[in-house]
Amino acid sequence: MSVMLLVLLAVRKNYRAYPAFTFYIAMNLTQAALLFVVYRRWGYSSLASWGVAWGSQAATISARAMAVAELCRHCLSRYPGIWALAKRILLLCAGLVLLYSGVAARHRWELALPSAERGLELSIATVIVVLFLFARYYGVRIESADRLLSTGFCLYSCFRALNDTIEDRVLYGYSELWSLLGMLAFFASLSLWSWALRKQVTVASAKESLLPPGVYQSLTPEINVRLRGLNEQLGRLWKPEVTRH
Amino acid sequence: MNFNVILFFGFVAILLLALGWALRRPQRHKRLQTEADSLEDCGQRHITYLPQIRQAFAKSDYEFLSKNAPPDVLRRVRRERRHVAVAYLAALREDFQSLLRTARVIAVLSPELDAIREFERLHLTAKFAWQYEMIRWKLLAGVAPVPQLNGLSDLVSGLSVRMETAMKELGERAAIAAELASSMNRRGLDVS
Numbered sequence: 001m002s003v004m005l006l007v008l009l010a011v012r013k014n015y016r017a018y019p020a021f022t023f024y025i026a027m028n029l030t031q032a033a034l035l036f037v038v039y040r041r042w043g044y045s046s047l048a049s050w051g052v053a054w055g056s057q058a059a060t061i062s063a064r065a066m067a068v069a070e071l072c073r074h075c076l077s078r079y080p081g082i083w084a085l086a087k088r089i090l091l092l093c094a095g096l097v098l099l100y101s102g103v104a105a106r107h108r109w110e111l112a113l114p115s116a117e118r119g120l121e122l123s124i125a126t127v128i129v130v131l132f133l134f135a136r137y138y139g140v141r142i143e144s145a146d147r148l149l150s151t152g153f154c155l156y157s158c159f160r161a162l163n164d165t166i167e168d169r170v171l172y173g174y175s176e177l178w179s180l181l182g183m184l185a186f187f188a189s190l191s192l193w194s195w196a197l198r199k200q201v202t203v204a205s206a207k208e209s210l211l212p213p214g215v216y217q218s219l220t221p222e223i224n225v226r227l228r229g230l231n232e233q234l235g236r237l238w239k240p241e242v243t244r245h
Numbered sequence: 246m247n248f249n250v251i252l253f254f255g256f257v258a259i260l261l262l263a264l265g266w267a268l269r270r271p272q273r274h275k276r277l278q279t280e281a282d283s284l285e286d287c288g289q290r291h292i293t294y295l296p297q298i299r300q301a302f303a304k305s306d307y308e309f310l311s312k313n314a315p316p317d318v319l320r321r322v323r324r325e326r327r328h329v330a331v332a333y334l335a336a337l338r339e340d341f342q343s344l345l346r347t348a349r350v351i352a353v354l355s356p357e358l359d360a361i362r363e364f365e366r367l368h369l370t371a372k373f374a375w376q377y378e379m380i381r382w383k384l385l386a387g388v389a390p391v392p393q394l395n396g397l398s399d400l401v402s403g404l405s406v407r408m409e410t411a412m413k414e415l416g417e418r419a420a421i422a423a424e425l426a427s428s429m430n431r432r433g434l435d436v437s
Contacts, residue, residue: 081356154260
């Protein structure tokens with residue numbers, strides 16, 4: 001299915017719009033092929049296999065993070081003000097989630113790698129959710145392809161994070177079942193991505209004409225003052241000295 | 246299952262709920278709109294009805310009724326007063342939403358944003374939404390007294406003056422406003 005998606009990306013020329021995403025899918029295929037060779041040669045429990053498996057996993061997750069960053073840029077970069085603010089917030093969210101995951105896994109060195117992976121997965125999912133919330137708050141419309149790709153990433157990352165947590169702490173030894181479930185989750189995401197990229201995606205035009213900076217500086221404080229006034233009015237509406245009618 | 250596992254599950258559940266909420270289509274507040282419309286008939290702002298609203302909420306009016314009117318009339322008056330209070334709340338919310346829409350469009354089309362101002366607006370929005378829902382549900386459930394709406398005239402007149410100033414300012418920027426409107430259409434921003 002990954003091959004099919006890669007072919008779809010090439011045929012529809014969507015690799016131009018999503019180079020990082022294309023790289024991620026290619027990386028995924030490469031990882032699968034590499035692990036197949038390595039496991040056949042050295043078996044599942046050798047140190048070499050362990051090193052290659054985790055090394056390739058780190059590279060794949062990094063590629064996924066880059067693909068998610070690309071999607072964020074796709075969605076918001078047309079609006080420089082929003083994008084500048086969103087970048088900082090998204091990075092902060094990702095950092096906080098990583099920190100939380102690190103703190104939650106303290107003193108469990110045998111689980112360091114799965115914990116790091118879980119942290120990255122949670123960060124990716126959080127970034128996508130915050131991106132959608134951001135877009136909704138500002139009324140920015142996200143293109144259908146971007147929305148589907150992001151949803152696929154978010155669902156897959158959520159599943160991976162849960163998978164890592166359960167496998168390591170509760171159902172250690174049931175790796176076959178969890179590998180199967182992980183594969184199913186990946187197939188579901190692949191289906192979503194294939195559907196999103198079934199047509200050629202046009203690259204959004206670069207920054208369009210914007211308002212002069214002075215408009216924001218002069219009108220926004222005034223609007224905030226009025227919003228505060230309405231809030232105060234609402235608060236006053238419910239004073240304790242009201243009469244019971 | 247230890248505490249951390251539960252925490253992770255909770256976090257992922259919250260993420261998925263937030264994802265679902267963010268992905269759904271923006272809901273138009275039809276009911277609220279209808280309530281607001283009852284005070285905003287034919288394009289007139291609710292300021293037009295200020296004397297009637299104040300009369301309806303006057304303590305003396307209620308006292309007179311309680312002495313002279315039968316209990317069922319009193320109950321009806323109480324019910325109608327609650328309706329007026331709820332409709333007034335909806336109108337207040339409409340004012341708030343309208344300002345928010347303007348602020349968001351300006352933010353989206355500005356090359357630079359002030360994070361503090363944006364967070365302040367977010368905070369005010371969350372606070373307003375919370376207070377609004379609390380007051381509305383209490384009123385509808387009848388577990389709370391009907392407010393006197395004493396500050397109504399202050400609010401409306403205060404707002405009118407400030408709005409007039411802002412409109413004047415906006416008028417001077419007619420070209421910008423036109424550009425703003427056309428940009429909204431061009432970029433397909435959801436300003437509903």
